[in-house]
Amino acid sequence: MRKAIFAVILGLATVTTAQAFAADEPGNVIKYRQAVMKAIGGHTGAIAGVVKGEVSFAGDVAAHARAIQEMSQLVAHLFPKGTDNESQAKNRALPAIWAEPAKFDAAVKAFQAASANLVKVAQAGDPSAFGGGLQQLGKSCGGCHKPFRAEKK
Amino acid sequence: MRKAIFAVILGLATVTTAQAFAADEPGNVIKYRQAVMKAIGGHTGAIAGVVKGEVSFAGDVAAHARAIQEMSQLVAHLFPKGTDNESQAKNRALPAIWAEPAKFDAAVKAFQAASANLVKVAQAGDPSAFGGGLQQLGKSCGGCHKPFRAEKK
Numbered sequence: 367m368r369k370a371i372f373a374v375i376l377g378l379a380t381v382t383t384a385q386a387f388a389a390d391e392p393g394n395v396i397k398y399r400q401a402v403m404k405a406i407g408g409h410t411g412a413i414a415g416v417v418k419g420e421v422s423f424a425g426d427v428a429a430h431a432r433a434i435q436e437m438s439q440l441v442a443h444l445f446p447k448g449t450d451n452e453s454q455a456k457n458r459a460l461p462a463i464w465a466e467p468a469k470f471d472a473a474v475k476a477f478q479a480a481s482a483n484l485v486k487v488a489q490a491g492d493p494s495a496f497g498g499g500l501q502q503l504g505k506s507c508g509g510c511h512k513p514f515r516a517e518k519k
Numbered sequence: 520m521r522k523a524i525f526a527v528i529l530g531l532a533t534v535t536t537a538q539a540f541a542a543d544e545p546g547n548v549i550k551y552r553q554a555v556m557k558a559i560g561g562h563t564g565a566i567a568g569v570v571k572g573e574v575s576f577a578g579d580v581a582a583h584a585r586a587i588q589e590m591s592q593l594v595a596h597l598f599p600k601g602t603d604n605e606s607q608a609k610n611r612a613l614p615a616i617w618a619e620p621a622k623f624d625a626a627v628k629a630f631q632a633a634s635a636n637l638v639k640v641a642q643a644g645d646p647s648a649f650g651g652g653l654q655q656l657g658k659s660c661g662g663c664h665k666p667f668r669a670e671k672k
Contacts, residue, residue: 389572389573389574389575390574390575391573394568394573394574395574397568397573398565398568398569398573398574398576401561401562401564401565401568402561402565403561404557404558404560404561404564405557405558405559405560405561405562405565405583405586406558406561407557407558407561408554408555408556408557408558408559408560408561409554409558409586411550411554411557412551412554412555412558415547415550415551415554416551419542420542420544420547420550420551421542421543421547421548421551422542422543423551423593423596426593429589429590429592429593430558432585432586432589433558433562433585433586433589433590436582436585436586437582437586439582440576440579440582443576
């Protein structure tokens, strides 16, 4: 994966002139969406390491929280129609996302609220409060991933 | 991986009282470091999708750039002694990091400078400049990954 990113970056000069890809084709949006989710997963895992006491980097938590909060603002446009797991491969987004838009929207808003709260908690700087903030965030992740994401095959 | 994160979050209540892990043990720092790198990789891959024209989300780039820039400030404390690939498993950090500290430090600083520049470029808002900013960033990633990271086995 990391290797692929390097190849991408090194090939940019060519690609930017050739425009080999059509913007916002479902497969491209899914690839982008998965990169965003990978970033969120990295930050969340890092915060969990602090909260579990595995590492002492409590001072890093606010930076991770800010990144997650910024990503939470992007989620709404990461799920255009046609990017579900029935019409597209390598993708676990269930059609329920589009069948139950109000429920999906509420779940996205809960994620945004939980990540904004985690920023507040992290920036306040009391490590004993980080666990509670992270648990609320984790619950909001599940608010989408449980009803709207297919199990891994 | 994502499943593992959920399990971690759900188990926090137990772990925060039990403190099952010793802070900053090499294996724990490596796990944390890899979470940070995963986040950076996600953001970088997302920006690459925009620059390649795969997705039209040019407005997202500044958020990704800010996250990478914040992560670049953490890198210096992610490599304590004893977290090299000879003394620790599942880890590609070469002993050269500690054998050539000035060179490593310069590479970290180049990453910090490139990510700060990418924030500036992204926030200026001209998408035609994003590719140049990303290429400089990619070069700075290679500045560490080429001399200081083992090839994947």
